[in-house]
Amino acid sequence: MKTQLTREKALELLKTYNQEPFHILHALTVEGTMRWYAKELGYGGEEDFWGIVGLLHDIDFEQYPEEHCLKAPELLKAGGAEDELIHAVCSHAYGIMVDVKPEHTMEKVLFAADELTGLIGAAARMRPSKSVMDMEVSSLKKKFKDKRFAAGCSRDVIKEGAEALGWTLEELMDKTIQAMRSCEAQVAAEMEALG
Numbered sequence: 001m002k003t004q005l006t007r008e009k010a011l012e013l014l015k016t017y018n019q020e021p022f023h024i025l026h027a028l029t030v031e032g033t034m035r036w037y038a039k040e041l042g043y044g045g046e047e048d049f050w051g052i053v054g055l056l057h058d059i060d061f062e063q064y065p066e067e068h069c070l071k072a073p074e075l076l077k078a079g080g081a082e083d084e085l086i087h088a089v090c091s092h093a094y095g096i097m098v099d100v101k102p103e104h105t106m107e108k109v110l111f112a113a114d115e116l117t118g119l120i121g122a123a124a125r126m127r128p129s130k131s132v133m134d135m136e137v138s139s140l141k142k143k144f145k146d147k148r149f150a151a152g153c154s155r156d157v158i159k160e161g162a163e164a165l166g167w168t169l170e171e172l173m174d175k176t177i178q179a180m181r182s183c184e185a186q187v188a189a190e191m192e193a194l195g
Contacts, residue, residue: 001049001106010052013079018062019047021191028190029117032183037109040175042091050106053088056081057110069093069100096157102164112161115153116176119143122150124180132150132180137173144173165170 005013014027032056038047060071066193069090076086083105093104102111111139124132143149144158 001046001084001088001104003052003082005051005052005079005081005085007048007052007055009080011041011056012057013075014056016079017075020062021194023058023062024116025187025191026121027055027058028187029059029121029180029183030114032187033113033117033179034110036179036182037113037175038106040179041105041109043106046106049085049107050083053085053106053110055086056085057092057114058093059089059090069097080099088187095160108161108164110124112158112165112172113176113179115161116172117180119150119153119158120173120177120180122153132177132184135177137177140173140177141170144169173181 014024015016018027019022029056031051033178038044038050043050056076056092057194058068059075064071066156068093072096073086073087077139078088079091087100088104088107089111090100091107092114094101094111099116102108119133120132120140123140124135127135144155147155159169162169165172167175
């Protein structure tokens with residue numbers, strides 16, 4: 001899986017439709033998480049593709065929340081994205097907004113990890129360290145069970161994603177915490193540079 005979009009072009013495309021720092025932060029976090037997963041799962045040669053899909057997965061969410069992943073194909077196509085990348089982006093809203101099913105391992109990882117990065121990020125902000133570096137799966141599981149905590153993060157999607165990958169919920173949590181640790185400093189530096 002490859003794309004002709006460079007990371008610079010993808011970031012420029014993201015910023016065309018997203019100005020909210022929270023949305024940029026989420027996109028950068030999912031990008032870093034996807035890059036880690038690509039290497040971890042033996043798809044290192046596709047790391048750029050996985051990362052760019054992660055970076056652009058919510059391209060339409062800020063301006064078109066009611067048309068999430070319905071407007072994305074148009075925006076991505078206009079930005080020069082290939083059909084394979086568009087399919088991958090849209091598949092993360094399977095069963096929620098679209099009927100584009102996650103088929104490839106990368107699409108299944110995006111489906112599962114997208115919501116979970118939101119939950120982990122919210123849990124990290126509650127910690128004294130404000131970091132995932134000292135987060136353990138046990139404390140994340142407590143937050144996961146509390147339906148009021150980060151209520152916008154669908155527990156059902158996270159569970160469904162783990163099942164699609166053939167992983168336990170704990171495995172998905174552990175891997176995603178590791179993935180977010182791998183990119184936390186870089187994401188923070190990039191957010192600071194964006195001002």
